[in-house]
Amino acid sequence: MHLLGPLFLLLGKDSGLGWGLGSGVTVALEEEERCGAEKKYLAFSNSFQWNLEHPATLYAWEGACVWIPCRYTIPGDRMVLENLTVYQNYTFDEKMKDYTGTILYEKTKSQMPVPQGRVKFLGDNKSNCTLHIHPVKAQDSGMLGLRMTSSKSVKWMEEIVLNVSEAAPPPRIEVPPEILEFQEVILTCLLNFACFEHQIKLMWLLEGSRQLPSDLSTSLTTQTVFTQSKLTLQPRWTHHGKNLTCQVWNDATDRPLSQETVWLDVKHRPKLEVSPKEAIVTVDDPVTMTCQVISSNPEFHTLSWLKDGTPIREQETLQREQKTLKLTLPKVTKRMSGKYHCEAHNDLGSSTSEMVLLQVRYAPEPSRVQIFSSPAKEGTRVKLTCISQANPPPTNYTWYHNNVKVWEGTDETFQIPQVLHMHAGDYSCLAENSLGLGKVDQKAELDVQYSPKEVTMVIQNPTPIREGDSVTLSCNYTSSNPSVTRYDWKPKGSWKELVPGVLTIQKVAWNAMPFTCAACNQWCSWAPPVNLQVQYAPRDVKVLMISPSFEIHSGHAVLLRCNFSSSRPTDVHFFWEKNGIFLKEGRELSFGSISPEDAGSYSCVASNSIGQSTSKAWELPVLYAPRRLRVSISPKDSVMEGKEAVLTCESDANPPTSHYTWFDWNNQDLHHNHRTLRLDPVKVQHSGAYWCQGSNRLGVDRSPPSTLTVYYSPQTISRRVALGLGLCLVILFLAFLGVKFQRSWKRIQSQQGPQENSSGQSFFVRNNKVRRAPLPEGLQSLGCYNPVMEDSISYATLRFPAGETDTPRIGDGGTPEVHRPSLNRDNTVTYSVVQKRPAGDYENVIPDAPDAPEDDGIHYSELVHLGVGERPLRQEGVEYVTLKH
Secondary structure (H helix, E strand, C coil), X not given: CCCHHHHHHHHHHHCCCCCCCHHHHHHCCCHHHCCHHHHHHHHHHHHXXXXXXXXXXXXXXXXXXXXXXXXXXXXXXXXXXXEEEEEEEEEEECCCCEEEEEEEEEECCCCCCCCCCCEEECCCCCCECCEEECCCCHHHCEEEEEEEEECCCCEEEEEEEEEEECCCCCCEEECCCCEECCCCEEEEEEECCCCCCCCEEEEEEECCCCEECCEEEEEECCCCEEXXXXXXXXXXXXXXXXXXXXXXXXXXXXXXXXXXXXXXXXEEEEEEEEECCEEEEECCCCEEEEEEEEEEECCCCEEEEEECCEXXXXXXXXXXXXXXXXXXXXXXXXXXXXEEEEEEEECCEEEECCCEEEEEEECCCCEEEEEECCCEECCCCEEEEEECCCECCCCEEEEEECCEEEEEECCCEEEECCCCHHHCEEEEEEEEECCEECCEEECEEECEEEEEECCEEEECCCCCCECCCCEEEEEECCEEECCCXXXXXXXXXXXXXXXXXXXXXXXXXXXXXXXXXXXXXXXEEECCCECCCCEEEEECCEEEEEECCCCCECCCCEEEEEECCEEECCCCEEEEEECCEEEEECCEEEECCCCHHHCEEEEEEEECCCCEEECCCEEECCEEEEEEEEEEEECCCEEECCCCEEEEEEEEXXXXXXXXXXXXXXXXXXXXXXXXXXXXCCCHHHCEEEEEEEEECCEEEECXXXXXXXXXXXXXXXXXXXHHHHHHHHHHHHHHHHHHHHHHHHHHHHHCCCCCCCCCCCCCCECCCCCCCCCCHHHCCCCCCCHHHCCCEEEEXXXXXXXXXXXXXXXCCCCEECCCCCCCCECCCCCEEEECCCHHHECCCCCCCCCCCCCCCEEEECCCCCCCCCCCCCCHHHCCXXXXX
């Protein structure tokens, strides 16, 4: 059991930068109670293992600081850290059963931590156990022990290795296993140190260059503590074999604290250098060109020269000297001019040197002419180029057209801005440089093509052309290159060429457009247009109303003109027709005061020596108010009652009559606004004169009366005859009664003498006067009844009471007379009850009080006896009087 602690300690140390989990278990086996209690303490410790996280080893140097990031977890619930002691190079005391060593820091629950100066606890009692030592000393190097006790007296010992050197250790540079030219690589400079109070920088330096930019980063975690810088490098072959250094710097010093250097091994293809860069020699002179390999990693295998991309095989011209290959040309010819370069190969590939341009100087070679382009269309730009090989290039050119010198200059090109057909022919040139004059090798022919020249169109008809004639046209030209292959004509039509260049037009139109033709090869040339001057009768003849400019009313002055669009010849005559009948000659037709009778269909005729043309019929509208109104009766003026009678108001108007009004024989408006008045069925009462009135927007007119006679139907005549016969019988009967009554009345008058004053025995009879005209005052009736004027017959019984005496009256001599008693009187008084009538209904009766109100009830009439003397005795035969009411 004693070997258990060292075994676990060894496992903890082997974990490197791992966490001190295993070492804590061993240290926690307190050897205070080793014998009997050893097993018990071991079991307790295993069941309560602490978990701590921190770097296993920390590095620093004299004067710097150490930052120890640390986290812990106490087993059990609600347990906190109460005591913490930091030992330096601690040991376990067997006698005291406790750890001993240099205490760098101590913190207990009962007392405040004793400040140690250099060591600071930056953690808490729950999970953080971070420590900071500043400044750190070289003697601090060794083991640090963290003695930790929880609230339930659970103890733990954690070991941390501290490596402190006297000077800053050099950083470590990490280089990729292989570095290739142009392939980007990342190099890392790493130092296992980081502390917030002692900041450092890592700087990169490449041999022969300035400081290189890099990315600096720091890590201070419970797993790692370091500072690193990453350099991104684009390798070049010039970097091969140079030293790359990483230096550690601090702001407080003016020199690096430490550094590390590596040698760069950059793999690259061979790098070549040639000389001379350019070679200019004259024909038959020697020349030497050198190719040197200045760098190759790995070493090159082959080295060779090439001319215009083709390897040079002549070994007698090549000389090898280690990394150099020379090319010697003892006698240069103009064919040796060209581009030379060398190539080298190694395991990574091949490389090509820069080009060496070998220029061989010689006089111009025989020249030739190149034409752009031939054949050329007339009017286009033509460019001629003199081609002659020479070095240096020719400085002077002489041009010949059909062996005639036409131009001399320094430009190798000869341009014709607008070529003409006269420019066609053979062209040649001579080139000259500083070494001499060349020769003419071959000539070039310039073919100038053009459209047909001087194209004209000719009319072959000898006489003037009339509408409908046949016309022959021919198309001519003077020259053409290439030859004419076809002819075109304008305007297009259904006509065809019977012979190329000759066109026949059948039945030429009056409005034939000007004709033109084109002679065509590759291009077409058009002749000037030729007007056929076709003669024709006047066209588009029409009637124009010059005045008025608005609608024509009756009485207006009207001027018409015959118009046409064109005529050839232009001498035109005019005449007018109305409704197809000749009216007059002249271009204009005027009306001083137009009337409705002038309305009609007018047309004008225009004629020339070719023919005549008639306009479309033009309706001359004359507007006027209604006139000549009359009433027509259908079926005729005499109509039997019960039939249908249709009265039509006929009128003459423009615009047509829009409103009608009907009147009867009493000039009474019948309130009928239509053109026809329909009486269905017609009655006798409809007989009479009728007239109508019509109007439009220009005025009003009325018709004379027309009489409608309605006669009785046979049925009505039969009824009227029967009624007339009956009426005659009634009249005869009434006449008979009248005569009889008159006789009776005369008899009564004969019995009664004249009386000046009325007695109470007289009776006045009601007279209905509605059908009788008033009589003159002197002819008024004295109460006598006219039976003919009444509508009905009534009866009254006149009785006189007995025992009464006649009232005295004044006679003619002014003496009163006494009536004698009646010979025969009754003992009763009879009143005649008469219904109330207006006072005017009774003759010779004047009411006593005209203003008194009349009684609506029963009126009693007083019986007044007329005459003097005794009343005659009642006769048996005249007891009743028949009165017509």
